[in-house]
Amino acid sequence: MEKIPILKMGDFLLVTIQVDMHDRLALALQDDLTRTISQTEAHGVLIDISTLEIVDSFIGRMLSNIAAMSRVLDAETVVVGMQPAVAITLVELGLSLPGVRTALNVDAGMELLRASVKATKEMYGSRLH
């Protein structure tokens, strides 16, 4: 079965969704990501959806699930590149993507991840004193 590649970049995992995912492929990505986060001890996940033409309730639920599971595994998830038409449609559909952080593009998403990892480290650092 086809698979969506997960790239490791330092402390972070990068996923670029480049195909119109059928439901099982989306579920497989969710499982793969969870496994990879725990194996690599990554602290951040960046999901680039700039080529996605739609986000329906199934894909929306997948994004929320990934964010929730990564949080349990001590990793932050940021979804980047959502097209304006997709964002408008999402709101009308009634999807609020609970727990999902978003950024305009990959650079802004990386910035957000770095800042949140730094903040976490500082929080733990200060607790040691």
Place this chain on the structure above:
Amino acid sequence: MAVVSTENVPVKTEPDVVTVRRRVREVSSQLGLSLVDQTKIITAASELARNTIIYGGGGSMQVQTLNGPRVGLRLTFEDNGPGIPDVDLALRDGFTTGSGLGLGLGGSKRLVNEFEIFSKPGAGTRITITRWK
């Protein structure tokens, strides 16, 4: 109202949802719908196609392009599944008898200009959506 073209697309297995999205994208873009309107009707079609498969046991989507007086795209999803006992309840956001978010019916209704549903227990389900240019 003039129907310019009619076409049937099978909606039976999970990968058919992807085919439905692709076909609705092609036709709505040929009709000249705006990008936002294309995105809305594709998203609605994706929700309804998934319902047809999961709850209706499979069926079909009829694609009609309309012209005169207005240009538009009309999609009809039909199955011979168990039907919906309480349509008003099923349309409510958050209501699901499966494991979804319960946004498919209510959400797709909000995404189109016209939404019609006929469903009866034992008699299957037929949902027609229209998006005007």
